[in-house]
Amino acid sequence: MVLFDRLNLKAKFLINTGFGASASSYGGRFINKDGSANAVKKGVGILDRISWYHTMLDMSSWKFLSILLLFYISINFVFALLYFGIGIENLNGIQTTDDEWIQFGQAYFFSAQTFTTVGYGHISPTGFYTSALSSAEALIGLLSFAIATGLFFGRFSKPAIFLKFSHHAIIAPFNDGKALMFRLAPYKNTNYIDAEVNVTLGMRIEENGVMTNKFFTLDLEYQKINSLAMSWTLVHPITNESPLFGLVASDYTSISGEIIIIVKTFDDMFSTTVATRTSYTFDEIVYGAKFMPMYSQSENHRSTVLDLGLLNSFDKVVID
Secondary structure (H helix, E strand, O other): OHHHHHHHHHOOEEOOOOOOOEHHHOOOOOEOOOOOEOOOOOOOOHHHHOOHHHHHHHOOHHHHHHHHHHHHHHHHHHHHHHHHHHOHHHEEOOOOOOOHHHHHHHHHHHHHHHHOOOOOOOOEEOOHHHHHHHHHHHHHHHHHHHHHHHHHHHHHHOOOOOEEEOOOEEEEEEOOEEEEEEEEEEOOOOOEEEEEEEEEEEEEEEEOOEEEEEEEEOOOOOOEEEEEOOOEEEEEEOOOOOOOOOOOOOHHHHOOEEEEEEEEEEEOOOOEEEEEEEEEEHHHEEEOEEEOOOEEEOOOOOOEEEOHHHOOOEEEOOOO
């Protein structure tokens, strides 16, 4: 408790962090490694708590394409059943056969042609019910492809930040003392300017017999840079004003803490500000390490080579 009392008195204590103070109400970490909030919402229906538009934009490409393909196959299957139920004889030009599976297959591909408005003309509907059904399917097909096109454009044009963070944060030697460090780097051919980072420490502290969430701002050596073209190592000097002051290697395994990082930068291609976040729990901090350099001169000495494969590389060192 002596250590925690000192933290509360000297560190920059934050109140309005967006996270509650009661530690008993939280499970696991505050922020996941991918930057998403570690929270599961309940109490309302799934249709009310999920934005399907955001879900379709954020999901991986293979899931997105799989859902579109599954929808296309399923809806044509449903319409093929309806055509088959109305009567296959109402589809003019269909091949007559005693095999119902072949007839159903022809109805399915007629549905696909109608849904996509291709209409090869080999098969055409006759009768009121079949014509009405094909008209409705053509309308649904037009609307479906319009929605799919919008989702494709939204995924393609959505501003995104292409930054990778090191897997671990480290406690490294720094200016006759030590510092908390982690680093990040852009991994695509993007141009970022005016990059800014905010770092917050969250700790679960026993206060008056009750476990409480306490949050502290961590000052950085450089909080903002003009251009983010290479890797950027973020450094929080552990001075006597730091909430990490006095912690030794064993404390990072016994104390429940989390470093929350929020990065904002301006992407001149999208002409907008983009942001991302991540976090490091105390067990993801390596005590006594030093990051390896990531960049070097090219062979012709005319450019700088940034080796992204070294983003997570460090050497172990001995510190007090």
